[in-house]
Amino acid sequence: MNKRRRIISVLMENEPGALSRVVGLFSQRGYNIESLNVAPTEDDSLSRLTLTSVGDDLAIEQITKNLNKLIDVVKLVDLSEGSHIERELMMIKVRATGSMREEVKRSVDIFRGQIIDVTQSTYTIQLLGNSEKLSAFIDAVGETIVLEVVRTGVSGISRGEKILKL
Amino acid sequence: MEMLSGGDMLIRSLADEGVDIMFGYPGGAALHIYDAIYRQDKVKHILVRHEQAATHAADAYARVTGKVGTVLVTSGPGATNAITGIATAFMDSIPMVVISGQVPSDKIGQDAFQETDMIGVSRPIVKHSFMVQNPADIPEIVKKAYYIAASGRPGPVVIDVPKDYTAPNETYEYNYPESVSMRSYNPVQKGHSGQIKKAVNAILAAKQPVIYIGGGAIHGDTPELVTKLIKTLGYPITSTLMGLGAYPSTDDQFIGMLGMHGTYEANTAMHKSDLIFCVGARFDDRVTNALDKFCPNAKIVHIDIDPASISKTIAADIPIVGPADSVLQQMLPLIEKGKDKVDQPALESWWKSINEWRQKHGLYTKNRFDDQSEMLKPQEVVQAVYKATKGEAIVATDVGQHQMFAAQYYLFDKPRKWVTSGGLGTMGFGIPAAMGAQMAFMDETVVCITGEGSVQMCIQELSTLKQYGLPIKIININNQALGMVKQWQDMNYDGRYSEILYEDSLPDFVKLAEAYGHVGMKVTKREELMGKLEECFAMKDRVVFMDIYVDPDEHVYPMQIPLESVGDMQLSKTERTA
Ligand SMILES: Cc1ncc(C[n+]2csc(CCOP(=O)(O)OP(=O)(O)O)c2C)c(N)n1
Ligand SMILES: [Mg+2]
Numbered sequence: 001m002n003k004r005r006r007i008i009s010v011l012m013e014n015e016p017g018a019l020s021r022v023v024g025l026f027s028q029r030g031y032n033i034e035s036l037n038v039a040p041t042e043d044d045s046l047s048r049l050t051l052t053s054v055g056d057d058l059a060i061e062q063i064t065k066n067l068n069k070l071i072d073v074v075k076l077v078d079l080s081e082g083s084h085i086e087r088e089l090m091m092i093k094v095r096a097t098g099s100m101r102e103e104v105k106r107s108v109d110i111f112r113g114q115i116i117d118v119t120q121s122t123y124t125i126q127l128l129g130n131s132e133k134l135s136a137f138i139d140a141v142g143e144t145i146v147l148e149v150v151r152t153g154v155s156g157i158s159r160g161e162k163i164l165k166l
Numbered sequence: 167m168e169m170l171s172g173g174d175m176l177i178r179s180l181a182d183e184g185v186d187i188m189f190g191y192p193g194g195a196a197l198h199i200y201d202a203i204y205r206q207d208k209v210k211h212i213l214v215r216h217e218q219a220a221t222h223a224a225d226a227y228a229r230v231t232g233k234v235g236t237v238l239v240t241s242g243p244g245a246t247n248a249i250t251g252i253a254t255a256f257m258d259s260i261p262m263v264v265i266s267g268q269v270p271s272d273k274i275g276q277d278a279f280q281e282t283d284m285i286g287v288s289r290p291i292v293k294h295s296f297m298v299q300n301p302a303d304i305p306e307i308v309k310k311a312y313y314i315a316a317s318g319r320p321g322p323v324v325i326d327v328p329k330d331y332t333a334p335n336e337t338y339e340y341n342y343p344e345s346v347s348m349r350s351y352n353p354v355q356k357g358h359s360g361q362i363k364k365a366v367n368a369i370l371a372a373k374q375p376v377i378y379i380g381g382g383a384i385h386g387d388t389p390e391l392v393t394k395l396i397k398t399l400g401y402p403i404t405s406t407l408m409g410l411g412a413y414p415s416t417d418d419q420f421i422g423m424l425g426m427h428g429t430y431e432a433n434t435a436m437h438k439s440d441l442i443f444c445v446g447a448r449f450d451d452r453v454t455n456a457l458d459k460f461c462p463n464a465k466i467v468h469i470d471i472d473p474a475s476i477s478k479t480i481a482a483d484i485p486i487v488g489p490a491d492s493v494l495q496q497m498l499p500l501i502e503k504g505k506d507k508v509d510q511p512a513l514e515s516w517w518k519s520i521n522e523w524r525q526k527h528g529l530y531t532k533n534r535f536d537d538q539s540e541m542l543k544p545q546e547v548v549q550a551v552y553k554a555t556k557g558e559a560i561v562a563t564d565v566g567q568h569q570m571f572a573a574q575y576y577l578f579d580k581p582r583k584w585v586t587s588g589g590l591g592t593m594g595f596g597i598p599a600a601m602g603a604q605m606a607f608m609d610e611t612v613v614c615i616t617g618e619g620s621v622q623m624c625i626q627e628l629s630t631l632k633q634y635g636l637p638i639k640i641i642n643i644n645n646q647a648l649g650m651v652k653q654w655q656d657m658n659y660d661g662r663y664s665e666i667l668y669e670d671s672l673p674d675f676v677k678l679a680e681a682y683g684h685v686g687m688k689v690t691k692r693e694e695l696m697g698k699l700e701e702c703f704a705m706k707d708r709v710v711f712m713d714i715y716v717d718p719d720e721h722v723y724p725m726q727i728p729l730e731s732v733g734d735m736q737l738s739k740t741e742r743t744a
Contacts, residue, residue, distance in 0.1 A: 013350055017285055017297065028290045058477065065474035071294040071314060074350040166349065 003056050005034065007079040007086055007156045009164055010049040010067060014040060018072035022049060025070065031055070031063050035088075035131075035153030046074065046166075050155050052131075077164050079156045086156040089126070090134045091116070093148040094141055096123040104141055111137045122147065130154075170340040172301035173202035173332035176265070179308035181208035182342040185236050187227065187605055188212070189220035193240025194280060195267030198332035212605065212634060214598070215626040217244050221251020222595050222624070223602030225260045226585045230560055230603045232385070234315050235262040241269055241329075242280030246287065250592060252322045253291040257589025258408060259381060261320035263311045264288075268297075271328040284326045293321030301331040302338045309343045318353030319382075319472040354471065357488035357496055365443075365467045365484045366500040372441035372465075373512035375401045376432075378424065381408030381588070382446015382470060382490050388412065389581045391494035392445060398501055400513060402520055404432040406447050408588045411578030416557075421520060422529065425453040426726045427570040430527035430735060433724065434743075435520050436461055437733030444468045446490045449480040450589070459731035469493050527724070527737055529574055534723075541717040542692055544568060544643045548575040551613060551641055554699040559611040560585065560603045564596035564620030567649040570722040572615040594623030600638040601627055611639065611703065618644045618672055618713075628682035631709045639702055640711045642675060645718045653721045657736070679711035689714040 012018050019038055026033050031053060038049040053063060060078065067073050079086070096104045101123070108115055108125050111133065117124035127137055131154055138146060158164070170178060176199055180188065189212045192200045203211050214220040217239045224235030235255075239248045245266040255262045269278040285295050294314050296307045304327075311323040369375065383392055383405075389412045396403050396419055403413050404424040413420055422429030424436055436442065442464045447453070449468075454460045457479055468482035469490055476485040486493055525531060535545045548571045551559075561576055562585040563569040569586060578584050585603055587595040600614035614621075621642055631638060648666040655663055676686030685708050689698050695714070702710040724735040727742065736742045 016299070017289075017295070020286070021289060024289050058481075062474060062478060069472070069474055071348070071351050 003054050004080065005052055005054050006060050007050060007052050007084065007154055008064065008067070008076060009079050009156055010051070010076040011041070011046050011074045011164060011166070012049060012070075013072045013074060014045050014047045015072055018047070019049070021070050021072060022051075022067065025066055026053075029062070029066060031059065035151070037153040037155060043166075050153070052154050074166065075164060077158070079158060082162065083159040084156050085159060086130050086154050087128060088131050088134055088154050089128050089152045090137070091124060091126050091150045092138070092146060093122055093124045095121060095145045095147055097121050100145065104145070107137065107140050111140070113137065168340045169337040171198070171202070171332065171334045171337050172298075172304055172327070173198040173334065174205065175301070175304045175338065175340050176308065176327065176332060177202040177206055177209055178340060179305045179342055180236065181206065183308060183312050185209050185234075188236040188238050189214055189223045189227075189602065190238030191217050191220060191240065191244055193242075193244045193267065195241035195269055195329045196238065196244070198329060198334060199238065199265070199267065199327070201334065202332070211238070212630065214630050216624065217247035218250050218594060219598035219601070219624050219627045219630070221248045221262070221264065222254065222592070222598035223605065224262055225251060225255045226562060226599035226602035227606045228255075228260050228262055229585050230582050231606045232582065233261075234312050235260070235602070237262065237264040239264065240267040240280070241284070242282045245282050245284040249287065249291070250594070252288055252324070254587050254590045254592045254595060255322040256291040256293070258587065259320050260322070261315040262322040263308075263315050263325065264322060265325045265327060268326045268328045270330040272330070274328065284324060288324050291322070292324050293319075295324040295326065298325065298327045298331050301336065304331075305340065305342045306346070309346050310348065313346050314351065318351075319475075354488050355492060357469065357486045357493035359496065361484060361486045362493065362496050363500065365486060366497055366504060368441060368465055368467055368484055369399070369443055369501070370504045370507040373509055374435075374439045374516045375399075375441040375443065376435050376439040377401055377403040377443045377445065378405075378436065378447055379403065379409040379412055379445045380406040380447025383409045383412040384581045385446070386489065386491040388446065388490040388494065391491055391498065394498060395494060395501060398498070398505055399508060402435055402517070404428070404436065406453055406588070407573055407586060409447065410573060410584045411581045414579040415577035416579055421524070423573055424732070426455075427574065427722050427724065428726075429524075429529055429574075430724050430737065430743075431520050431523040433726065433735060434523050434733045436464075437731050438519075439464045441465050441467065444470075445494070446470060448475040448478065451479070453732070454479060455726045455732050455734070456729050461732060533738075535720065539717060542690070542695060542714065544571045544645065544716045544720055545575055546692070547641065547643055547695065547714050547716060548572050548615065550695050550699055551615065552576045554696065554703050555611050555613060559583070559613045560600075560607065562586070562596050562599035562603055562612065562614045564614075564616040564623075565591045565593045565650075566617045566620060567645070567653065567720070567722050568615055568617045568643040570650075571643070576615075593620040596620055597624050597627045597631075597638070597640065600640075601631060601636050604636040604638050605634070614638055614640045616640060616642050617649060618642055618646065618675070619648045625678070628679065628684060628709070628711075632683045635707070637705070637707050637709055640709070642711065642713045644672075644675075644713055644715050645720070646672065646715075647718050649718070649720075650722070652718075656721065657725075675711055675713040679709070682709075684709040684711055686711045686713065
């Protein structure tokens, strides 16, 4: 069966220990997590967690079933099953000296990023987009000048009127 | 409104939940709770000799009664000693609540004396856990814990209670909730009717069907409903180790246990079947053998309360999520209505094959074991125990060859009589489990079938048995070795016996039993076996330790051949299936 990357979005009780149960499930059952982020929602009794994982249909089915079994998980959706929007924020610090300063700036413009901090020899750039775009940017500037990369991991939301809510 | 301290609220909540017995062991972080126990007489506390035993006893209490077992331990070593028993209950889906003391809230995270992160340590082996954050929440947490442990797919729940939250100087309004509802936890109550119709059609159309039941078939009214179904259809039924007793083992339609040490006829029938109707079992590796060779022609209908157990290892063609009893309840009228569709000639010839397999290599054919040999055979010991107890005892076991012989040769006709650690295979389970079962049913005969290896893992409980007058009968099938490991070393390691013998260090179990104030008896000869067993079971109010010496070279057969199909078995030391 072919493997695909899925984005699973989870609403869970904002309780101590809830996050460790989700993360623990993945290591316990040998599922992979590519990225994970979690933050409170507009309802402060709930947090929303988004994780991406790569697997075939059977593996993903087991992941969603086991997540649903966790008592703290209230609701979840595999966003990749429908049309959705995904975004990830990256902050990247690159060495930028001499002619590279202009070149990097051009790439930042092409990728619609922003330079958010500058020193004589570095730029810190902020970039928003889907994960592929962020990776493409790193390729474009060239790994040799990259000093540090911070990515938030994917967040996602369904398109249209569909919502994940209680 | 009544004002109670956290400790009093905790014990009072247990009483209001209907808990009559808890198994535990005190220590610093639990002292306020123990003081609360002292102040009341509704909840009886059984003082074990090791926290592992408390968990196994509570687990067995749950297995035989269908109620939730309750454990109380202190923090740190008390909590970690409970882990093996929690894992045992988790693997077998046994409802249990484990309350652990914790260091005071202001010391958490400081490596305080006897601090262990119990929530963290137990996380992968609990259904859920609660850390008390506010003493006022205790009644609600207790209510939720018992609800979660018992409902849906049952399992152990941990409540970790910081010491200061149980202190007597602060009191809170006590109010035990009548019910709970949790937005994030709503176990399925009924099966999907469309799926049920599809399942019924597939079941009725089968020509070579097998019903395969597991531990999930023990719950609620499932045993009666399964029996009704089997009697209506005339189909063969097999059971996992965990499901034994849900359907009467002495009935002709029961073809024995399946799996690694299942009967020839059950494993062969599974392999050749065209339809497997699984009720509350989980296609685990001790049943399926190699997944890619599993029952090549079978359509699979699978009822389970836990969706994650469906299509986990073996894909189900017709999955039904729901409690086995309510799903069967929905199914039975449809089966009744459609039963004329069953292809009777096909079923007859299916039974003819099964009966041929049964006669060829069944457990009761000649030569399964040599009952004329010089040394006693473990199988005949189990058969003799079966006879001496008229098949009516509650039987707890340890883990090893003796456990498999017990599963094969003690025929359970009723559910909740068979208490064994199936999923985790925990040596040391036997004595404490028998203790918990006896505590639940003081008037029943409770037998612990064990081995000289396993029995030494919780032997200290002989003392608890004495204190509470729990007259279990211990049948120690003494093969002077870690027999099951030895069997594997015989079969897979050319008989290189690595660390399975005790040299001359085995204790004199008779004297040991006597030292604890019990009766000990040693049996070495066939002629004395039955007589001594009868003597043993006649001592209604005594613990009797029967140390029965058996042939150390006996193996458990049939035994599935690794990496092959369900139906590929070693049948004896010299024969195997084609
Ligand atoms: C706690 C624990 N440790 C190790 C094992 C592995 N193991 C399974 S069976 C067995 C031998 C058991 O010996 P005994 O209790 O004498 O039973 P026998 O097989 O000889 O009947 C061992 C070591 C286990 N199941 N549980
Ligand atoms: Mg042994």
